[in-house]
Amino acid sequence: MKVVLHVWRQQRRSTKQDFVQDGRMVRYELDHVSPDMSFLEMLDVLNEQLIRKGEDPVAFDHDCREGICGSCGVVIDGVPHGPERGTTACQLHMRSFRDGAEIWVEPWRAAAFPVVRDLVVDRSAFDRVVQAGAFVSVNTGAPQDANAIPVPKAAADRAFDAATCIGCGACVAACKNASAMLFVGAKVSHFLHLPQGRVERERRARNLVAAMDAEGFGNCTNQNECEAVCPKEIPVRVIAELNREFVRARLIEEPVGKKRVGGDG
Amino acid sequence: MKLDAKIPAGPVQEKWDARKFELKLVNPANKRKYKVLVVGSGLAGAAAAASLAELGYQVECFCFQDSPRRAHSIAAQGGINAAKNYRNDGDSIWRLFYDTVKGGDFRAREANVYRLAQLSVDIIDQAVAQGVPFAREYGGLLDNRSFGGAQVSRTFYARGQTGQQLLLGAYAALSRQIGLGAVKMFPRTEMLDVVLVDGHAKGIVVRDLVGGEIRSHAGDAVVLATGGYGNVFYLSTNAKGCNVTATWRAYKRGAGFANPCYTQIHPTCIPVSGDHQSKLTLMSESLRNDGRVWVPKQAGDKRRAQDIPEAERDYFLERKYPSFGNLAPRDIASRAAKQVCDEGRGIGETGLGVYLDFRDSIARLGKEAIAARYGNLFHMYAKITAEDPYSQPMRIFPAVHYTMGGLWVDYDLQSTIPGLFVLGEANFSDHGANRLGASALMQGLADGYFVIPYTIGGYLAGQRAGAIKTDHPQFAATAGEVDELTRRLLSIQGKRTVDDFHKALGKIMWQHCGMARNERGLQQALRDIPALREEFWRDVRVPGSGAELNQSLEKAGRVADFLEFGELMCRDALERRESCGGHFREEWQDEGEARRDDENFCHAAVWEYTGPGRAPARHVEPLAFENVHLAVRSYK
Numbered sequence: 001m002k003v004v005l006h007v008w009r010q011q012r013r014s015t016k017q018d019f020v021q022d023g024r025m026v027r028y029e030l031d032h033v034s035p036d037m038s039f040l041e042m043l044d045v046l047n048e049q050l051i052r053k054g055e056d057p058v059a060f061d062h063d064c065r066e067g068i069c070g071s072c073g074v075v076i077d078g079v080p081h082g083p084e085r086g087t088t089a090c091q092l093h094m095r096s097f098r099d100g101a102e103i104w105v106e107p108w109r110a111a112a113f114p115v116v117r118d119l120v121v122d123r124s125a126f127d128r129v130v131q132a133g134a135f136v137s138v139n140t141g142a143p144q145d146a147n148a149i150p151v152p153k154a155a156a157d158r159a160f161d162a163a164t165c166i167g168c169g170a171c172v173a174a175c176k177n178a179s180a181m182l183f184v185g186a187k188v189s190h191f192l193h194l195p196q197g198r199v200e201r202e203r204r205a206r207n208l209v210a211a212m213d214a215e216g217f218g219n220c221t222n223q224n225e226c227e228a229v230c231p232k233e234i235p236v237r238v239i240a241e242l243n244r245e246f247v248r249a250r251l252i253e254e255p256v257g258k259k260r261v262g263g264d265g
Numbered sequence: 266m267k268l269d270a271k272i273p274a275g276p277v278q279e280k281w282d283a284r285k286f287e288l289k290l291v292n293p294a295n296k297r298k299y300k301v302l303v304v305g306s307g308l309a310g311a312a313a314a315a316s317l318a319e320l321g322y323q324v325e326c327f328c329f330q331d332s333p334r335r336a337h338s339i340a341a342q343g344g345i346n347a348a349k350n351y352r353n354d355g356d357s358i359w360r361l362f363y364d365t366v367k368g369g370d371f372r373a374r375e376a377n378v379y380r381l382a383q384l385s386v387d388i389i390d391q392a393v394a395q396g397v398p399f400a401r402e403y404g405g406l407l408d409n410r411s412f413g414g415a416q417v418s419r420t421f422y423a424r425g426q427t428g429q430q431l432l433l434g435a436y437a438a439l440s441r442q443i444g445l446g447a448v449k450m451f452p453r454t455e456m457l458d459v460v461l462v463d464g465h466a467k468g469i470v471v472r473d474l475v476g477g478e479i480r481s482h483a484g485d486a487v488v489l490a491t492g493g494y495g496n497v498f499y500l501s502t503n504a505k506g507c508n509v510t511a512t513w514r515a516y517k518r519g520a521g522f523a524n525p526c527y528t529q530i531h532p533t534c535i536p537v538s539g540d541h542q543s544k545l546t547l548m549s550e551s552l553r554n555d556g557r558v559w560v561p562k563q564a565g566d567k568r569r570a571q572d573i574p575e576a577e578r579d580y581f582l583e584r585k586y587p588s589f590g591n592l593a594p595r596d597i598a599s600r601a602a603k604q605v606c607d608e609g610r611g612i613g614e615t616g617l618g619v620y621l622d623f624r625d626s627i628a629r630l631g632k633e634a635i636a637a638r639y640g641n642l643f644h645m646y647a648k649i650t651a652e653d654p655y656s657q658p659m660r661i662f663p664a665v666h667y668t669m670g671g672l673w674v675d676y677d678l679q680s681t682i683p684g685l686f687v688l689g690e691a692n693f694s695d696h697g698a699n700r701l702g703a704s705a706l707m708q709g710l711a712d713g714y715f716v717i718p719y720t721i722g723g724y725l726a727g728q729r730a731g732a733i734k735t736d737h738p739q740f741a742a743t744a745g746e747v748d749e750l751t752r753r754l755l756s757i758q759g760k761r762t763v764d765d766f767h768k769a770l771g772k773i774m775w776q777h778c779g780m781a782r783n784e785r786g787l788q789q790a791l792r793d794i795p796a797l798r799e800e801f802w803r804d805v806r807v808p809g810s811g812a813e814l815n816q817s818l819e820k821a822g823r824v825a826d827f828l829e830f831g832e833l834m835c836r837d838a839l840e841r842r843e844s845c846g847g848h849f850r851e852e853w854q855d856e857g858e859a860r861r862d863d864e865n866f867c868h869a870a871v872w873e874y875t876g877p878g879r880a881p882a883r884h885v886e887p888l889a890f891e892n893v894h895l896a897v898r899s900y901k
């Protein structure tokens with residue numbers, strides 16, 4: 001099959017302080033595309049052609065190509081990860097497009113994710129949110145036997161459903177407010193349903209929300225676009241859980257002294 | 266090259282306790298004066314970095330992905346072994362030890378394997394305490410499944426995403442330390458060399474992949490946890506970025522490389538669909554708990570699977586290995602699949618495939634039960650092939666998956682370079698010539714959480730903290746060499762792309778050093794690889810500059826190393842004149858079963874770099890089997 005691509009090319013690196021978007025869409029034609037190729041394999045073919053012609057290949061993040069590492073992520077025809085539900089760009093196949101299709105490919109666009117180059121963005125804001133408290137504060141050592149605390153299967157399954165998040169950032173890219181509530185909600189929900197995670201629930205909710213705000217992510221206005229594009233189909237109930245946890249944390253115990261972002265345990 | 270494995274004396278059950286007691290300790294107040302550089306943030310690296318920081322050491326951690334959470338460990342699917350015996354089915358530390366030594370075809374070091382089995386139980390406890398959501402039963406306790414090469418159910422899992430959940434656990438622990446300022450994390454940073462001062466590893470040279478700067482980092486010890494080298498074959502189940510660069514460059518600085526020819530070909534992967542293929546996708550071994558492997562009895566039978574009557578199907582694993590059936594170990598199952606394909610009984614368009622059929626289990630357990638166990642794998646299969654595995658059998662074929670070889674390490678996980686420790690898939694230690702399913706996650710975490718925190722202290726206690734800084738001339742010298750290599754790659758400006766060369770190398774490796782090897786083929790590869798390498802350095806085109814994000818340059822450096830490493834692999838395969846585990850030499854077989862030569866090859870082969878263009882030297886570490894007696898490995 002044949003496709004026509006319009007790809008965002010941006011050479012100059014953007015940062016949070018110097019947020020430039022001085023790239024442009026460049027048109028490419030590809031003639032020998034197999035429907036069995038993944039979307040990224042199609043980009044590989046484009047890049048091989050560009051290199052042979054002496055041009056710079058399109059930079060894009062990828063690693064596992066199995067939909068689990070969360071590296072890949074581009075906006076395809078206006079939709080993060082493209083047209084298939086529950087599918088990352090690396091798992092999307094060209095059979096999802098018609099012969100002769102024109103396809104627009106762009107990076108995530110959000111103030112918290114500056115473009116590094118072409119389709120590559122800086123998602124380190126997610127890491128910093130996690131560092132603020134998305135963990136159980138236990139050291140490596142000799143914890144009790146794994147079966148000492150039974151966890152109801154339903155609770156373990158709920159925790160798992162949230163923990164399955166791959167941190168790709170599609171939720172942010174899909175949201176008109178560039179909100180990270182689905183990502184942060186998934187973290188909160190994962191720990192909320194497990195007894196091991198409940199010990200620090202108030203502190204976690206407070207610190208994660210503070211970190212999320214500090215990174216410049218927007219607020220949730222219930223558009224549910226995030227759920228629609230999430231390749232792991234994380235449900236928006238995690239946002240409700242996050243809101244509840246945050247309100248609860250504020251009611252139960254006001255933070256003493258200065259609020260610290262950066263995890264103090 | 267001196268190879269002292271430093272195996273503690275005494276009965277195998279007591280060796281680890283004895284070693285822990287012997288090791289010198291670093292006083293808690295002094296720990297913060299020592300800096301440890303951890304390269305890699307997979308299970309081994311993240312676990313090590315977090316645990317060392319918790320102890321009080323200053324830690325710097327490096328990975329080439331944009332976040333430590335994306336290390337290749339994230340992709341592990343099926344599960345992790347532990348000798349918990351929660352099933353009451355006869356498991357024990359001793360049995361896990363025994364299964365692993367036997368599974369490795371008696372080519373691993375007993376003392377290390379025993380320690381691994383001992384530590385396996387702690388890993389599960391640690392992971393649960395971190396909030397890893399393992400699969401549970403209705404009673405609230407942890408569930409288990411079976412994996413190949415074992416007759417007990419000891420594999421813990423989190424649907425088909427066990428690696429993801431375990432890595433997120435280690436990443437959370439690491440993130441906590443980063444938040445506390447105890448670990449400094451350097452993502453999108455690639456290590457390109459180790460810096461040796463007076464023979465000790467005292468730092469690394471890295472390239473910042475965003476801005477392109479070459480930088481030096483000094484430390485009191487260096488830990489490599491950089492994963493396996495399966496991508497030397499180009500096509501493998503590994504993530505695209507997996508490489509041999511860190512361990513290869515350490516080898517060129519004097520670290521011994523052990524058993525490079527030991528590679529694991531996994532029996533159940535989705536077959537290749539065309540030339541555009543950039544990687545292969547694993548279908549977890551756990552599927553063999555409920556799926557049955559078969560091909561038609563008649564060669565050339567091109568009927569659709571559902572049209573082939575029961576009597577005309579050959580369930581060849583069940584037939585050949587009745588006591589293990591579909592759960593025969595990987596090397597054996599892969600070889601059996603290759604054999605039926607060689608007989609012309611392979612399925613699919615290319616004839617390079619066998620069926621993995623869930624019809625009977627769906628009839629027995631219902632579609633829901635199967636979906637609950639393997640939903641995400643079935644989904645992934647359907648995405649890639651556009652076929653529905655609930656209604657027709659999966660098509661699968663063996664693919665490169667894991668590398669048992671790696672840098673040689675002693676019992677303390679220290680390489681032949683003092684101060685350079687190697688963990689996880691990057692070392693050679695625990696799996697011998699074949700790794701059993703669900704034991705790589707176990708090894709990575711055992712090394713990172715429970716071994717290195719003790720053994721590194723033994724080394725550091727004898728070192729003056731912070732004695733070496735990056736102003737030592739050795740740093741500038743090493744960085745200069747790295748810079749020069751980068752410049753050379755960029756200056757060639759030839760006609761062929763890096764991927765082109767990588768694919769060509771992969772073809773040579775798969776053809777001559779893949780599932781079956783022989784003298785003639787290996788000799789051929791040893792001529793073809795240097796020729797290809799020479800062409801690479803003459804005709805590769807790497808666009809762009811070194812002062813920017815340049816993914817072609819990253820790949821070029823990795824492929825340049827693979828082009829050297831592939832040769833060592835073939836040499837090792839040539840010199841090991843026996844068949845064992847994943848290393849199958851056609852000359853040494855009994856009707857398709859591997860024939861070991863314990864008299865001459867009951868050892869680890871350790872290669873020493875002797876300089877550019879010179880043949881490397883082969884050394885051996887003899888292996889003694891005092892607890893599990895050398896025997897022909899049978900799964901019949």
Ligand SMILES: Cc1cc2nc3c(=O)[nH]c(=O)nc-3n(C[C@H](O)[C@H](O)[C@H](O)COP(=O)(O)OP(=O)(O)OC[C@H]3O[C@@H](n4cnc5c(N)ncnc54)[C@H](O)[C@@H]3O)c2cc1C
Pocket residue numbers: 304305306307308309310327328329330333335336337338339340341342343344345427428454455456457490491492493502503504507508510511547666667688689690691702703704705706707709
């Ligand atoms: C598809 C798949 C499924 C698997 N399933 C299972 C399973 O079910 N059970 C099981 O036990 N095992 C499984 N394995 C094997 C297992 O996942 C790996 O062996 C294991 O995760 C390796 O962990 P590691 O920490 O050693 O290395 P990795 O996870 O590979 O991490 C390597 C790290 O090193 C970094 N790195 C590498 N080179 C450099 C460099 N030059 N500079 C800086 N950083 C560098 C990377 O960025 C990364 O952080 C599977 C493997 C695959 C491919």
Ligand code: FES
Pocket residue numbers: 061062063064065066067068069070071072073088089090091
């Ligand atoms: S490349 Fe890993 S999720 Fe797409």
